[in-house]
Amino acid sequence: MAxxxxxxxxxxxxxxxxxxxxxxxxRGEIFLRYFEALKTHLHxxxxxxxxxxxxxxxDDVVEEAVxxxxxxxxxxxxxxxxxxxxxxxxxxxxxxxxxxxxxxxEVGREAGLESDFVExxxxxxxxxxxGGIDPVDAIEDxxxxxxxxxxxxxxxxxxxxxxxxxxxxxxERSTAVYALALGITxxxxxxxxxxxxxxxxxxxxRIRRGLLDESPD
Amino acid sequence: MDSDNxxxxxxxxxxxxxxxxxxxxxxxxxxxxxxxxxxxxxxDPTTMAWVLARYREAEDADDALIAISLGIDQARIxxxxxxxRPRDELFRSDIETIAEHIGxxxxxxxxxxxxxxxxxxxxxxxxGHRGGILAAARDRAAEDPATYDPGGSPSSAAVSSPSSxxxxxxxxxxxxxxx
Numbered sequence: 001m002a003x004x005x006x007x008x009x010x011x012x013x014x015x016x017x018x019x020x021x022x023x024x025x026x027r028g029e030i031f032l033r034y035f036e037a038l039k040t041h042l043h044x045x046x047x048x049x050x051x052x053x054x055x056x057x058x059d060d061v062v063e064e065a066v067x068x069x070x071x072x073x074x075x076x077x078x079x080x081x082x083x084x085x086x087x088x089x090x091x092x093x094x095x096x097x098x099x100x101x102x103x104x105x106e107v108g109r110e111a112g113l114e115s116d117f118v119e120x121x122x123x124x125x126x127x128x129x130x131g132g133i134d135p136v137d138a139i140e141d142x143x144x145x146x147x148x149x150x151x152x153x154x155x156x157x158x159x160x161x162x163x164x165x166x167x168x169x170x171x172e173r174s175t176a177v178y179a180l181a182l183g184i185t186x187x188x189x190x191x192x193x194x195x196x197x198x199x200x201x202x203x204x205x206r207i208r209r210g211l212l213d214e215s216p217d
Numbered sequence: 218m219d220s221d222n223x224x225x226x227x228x229x230x231x232x233x234x235x236x237x238x239x240x241x242x243x244x245x246x247x248x249x250x251x252x253x254x255x256x257x258x259x260x261d262p263t264t265m266a267w268v269l270a271r272y273r274e275a276e277d278a279d280d281a282l283i284a285i286s287l288g289i290d291q292a293r294i295x296x297x298x299x300x301x302r303p304r305d306e307l308f309r310s311d312i313e314t315i316a317e318h319i320g321x322x323x324x325x326x327x328x329x330x331x332x333x334x335x336x337x338x339x340x341x342x343x344x345g346h347r348g349g350i351l352a353a354a355r356d357r358a359a360e361d362p363a364t365y366d367p368g369g370s371p372s373s374a375a376v377s378s379p380s381s382x383x384x385x386x387x388x389x390x391x392x393x394x395x396x
Binding site: 009022024027062067076194198204205 | 264297299304319
């Protein structure tokens with residue numbers, strides 16, 4: 001069963017929630033789910049723009065750009081705003097940017113190799129000047145937010161889990177806020193952290209298993 | 218730590234399916250790419266890439282040997298490296314989560330993490346020392362019997378977790394209170 005675009009928008013956000021919450025497998029799951037999709041996206045972009053390299057392999061540039069995009073997200077997940085777009089759409093946009101940088105550098109290097117100085121071809125061929133964001137990826141609507149909340153309702157089993165998941169979806173990171181909402185401020189900070197971690201761990205496990213039960217494609 | 222209570226049956230007894238076969242195929246197809254990302258994570262002690270790099274050094278083992286000792290396809294090693302290192306306070310749960318993601322025996326994984334914990338708790342060994350992790354553990358026990366705790370956890374005073382070593386800790390995406 002293929003994943004529908006709305007499903008993907010929800011799945012991506014849930015994977016992001018898991019990653020930020022500390023799920024130890026989330027980074028691997030995000031890579032496994034999106035690495036090939038991002039490469040395919042850039043290959044289509046390359047074909048559509050009829051880009052090529054004279055000497056180098058453009059597939060290598062594509063792969064490195066995808067790795068740049070994923071690595072950048074992994075090191076700074078807060079740069080992704082799940083209220084604006086799905087994770088896949090964000091990563092596609094990021095990979096396109098990284099591809100353009102690498103490709104432009106590579107074209108310049110090839111031009112330099114051929115003429116002993118670096119000069120970008122400005123006659124129009126091999127141009128990556130446009131914004132390039134697929135408008136379909138940019139579409140965000142209330143349906144996705146609604147689907148995310150509906151999915152969240154199927155994940156929680158207790159009121160405390162509902163509270164914690166709501167804050168996770170809102171990207172709250174302060175234990176004090178969670179502790180206040182859970183009514184556990186009388187406990188020591190260490191106990192508060194442990195309790196919040198336990199609930200987050202239960203939720204991230206349930207999210208991950210739920211996503212695993214659905215086809216990634 | 219309660220790694221002894223990890224239930225491998227719970228993790229490994231999931232029925233195989235076409236989806237799992239597809240997942241295995243995806244692990245294999247994306248292994249080279251995962252390796253490139255994993256290399257970039259090897260300096261971050263909160264990652265399994267860091268743990269596996271230390272294990273490689275200490276045991277003088279390559280990925281093929283590590284894969285054999287973990288009982289998994291070599292193509293899954295880079296994917297294992299992408300995971301985060303198990304948190305001390307959720308060690309058992311995190312080990313099970315990672316093992317489930319990779320499709321491996323959680324006990325074997327816990328053993329590797331614990332061995333690296335033991336070695337990194339000892340600080341830098343002299344260059345050229347190739348005694349292996351177990352030999353290093355024996356050295357430590359001989360040097361400092363008062364604080365050596367063979368049954369202890371890495372969070373105990375005797376064996377430091379990576380976050381307490383001299384290696385700079387890279388910020389994780391988790392709780393800002395813990396940064």
